Amino acid sequence: MMAHNTDPHREPEAPAAHASGSLQPDTPETAVPVMPAPESVHRWLDGEQIPPAELGTADAEKHVRFWAKVNQETERRHRVHTPRGLDAIIMEKLDAPVVKDD
Amino acid sequence: MKTQPRTPAADAADTVSDEEIIERILAGHRESFRLLVTKYSDPLYRHALGMTGSPDVAEDILQVSFIKAYQHLGEVRGRFDAWLFRILANGCKDWLKNIRRTHVSYEEDDQPSHYANPDEDLDRGELRDDLDAALQTLPATLREAFVMKHVEGRSYEEMAELLNTTVGALKMRVHRAREALQALLEEKYS
Numbered sequence: 001m002m003a004h005n006t007d008p009h010r011e012p013e014a015p016a017a018h019a020s021g022s023l024q025p026d027t028p029e030t031a032v033p034v035m036p037a038p039e040s041v042h043r044w045l046d047g048e049q050i051p052p053a054e055l056g057t058a059d060a061e062k063h064v065r066f067w068a069k070v071n072q073e074t075e076r077r078h079r080v081h082t083p084r085g086l087d088a089i090i091m092e093k094l095d096a097p098v099v100k101d102d
Numbered sequence: 103m104k105t106q107p108r109t110p111a112a113d114a115a116d117t118v119s120d121e122e123i124i125e126r127i128l129a130g131h132r133e134s135f136r137l138l139v140t141k142y143s144d145p146l147y148r149h150a151l152g153m154t155g156s157p158d159v160a161e162d163i164l165q166v167s168f169i170k171a172y173q174h175l176g177e178v179r180g181r182f183d184a185w186l187f188r189i190l191a192n193g194c195k196d197w198l199k200n201i202r203r204t205h206v207s208y209e210e211d212d213q214p215s216h217y218a219n220p221d222e223d224l225d226r227g228e229l230r231d232d233l234d235a236a237l238q239t240l241p242a243t244l245r246e247a248f249v250m251k252h253v254e255g256r257s258y259e260e261m262a263e264l265l266n267t268t269v270g271a272l273k274m275r276v277h278r279a280r281e282a283l284q285a286l287l288e289e290k291y292s
Contacts, residue, residue: 032240034281035288042277046251046258062292066284069291073229074252080151082143086161090139090168094132 037063120182135172146190152249153194155234163193187264198242236286247275
């Protein structure tokens with residue numbers, strides 16, 4: 001098994017931190033090249049109902065065509081399942097029963 | 103990857119609350135943990151796969167996350183699913199940090215042989231690989247937001263709760279991620 005976060009001093013602390021709602025600090029968002037899309041396209045991708053006229057402009061159309069292709073792939077990924085048998089592997093690796101801490 | 107049929111464990115996990123399952127486990131019924139694994143493994147696996155691009159790494163992170171959750175189950179406060187998600191999300195970020203620190207490139211590590219399906223046509227396979235490669239170039243926060251929105255299909259409200267941030271901030275991240283991905287892929291897929 002891959003050993004992520006194996007520092008013995010850190011490991012017990014991590015879940016407690018998560019439990020209090022703390023995620024790791026965000027990675028700085030360094031400048032990445034972008035291709036700005038019309039707001040109507042973003043709202044469409046966010047699942048809003050957009051009047052066809054708004055998505056039919058020359059500028060919006062190319063974005064819609066592009067995202068229609070990409071969405072086929074993301075929708076397929078949405079249907080991916082955990083590999084068969086992984087639950088059994090996890091159950092085998094569990095330690096002795098845990099005890100409530102309070 | 104083939105779709106798995108619903109199992110009795112999955113049905114049972116849907117009818118019992120997480121709190122009740124956790125109570126059973128803490129009372130010594132270790133096997134009840136399987137209900138939580140069954141209930142949450144698919145969405146968490148998708149997240150890890152989207153973040154790392156590697157099915158092997160995603161499996162490992164999923165395993166480690168569930169084991170860690172089991173070991174610290176007595177510390178759960180609030181929603182178990184959000185707590186578990188954060189363990190996994192941090193595991194993904196740890197992996198990304200380590201892989202950058204050691205200068206192991208995406209290409210040199212696990213090739214994304216995932217989603218392999220011989221029946222898929224070449225174009226779709228190409229888009230799959232290109233999207234993976236493009237996602238790898240995004241900062242972790244943008245990739246995380248895009249994967250949660252577009253691959254996991256979560257609402258902004260749910261994402262905000264899981265990531266402990268605002269809907270507005272997440273919309274901005276998703277929008278930036280889309281625009282960055284399109285800049286990378288537009289020439290080939292416009």
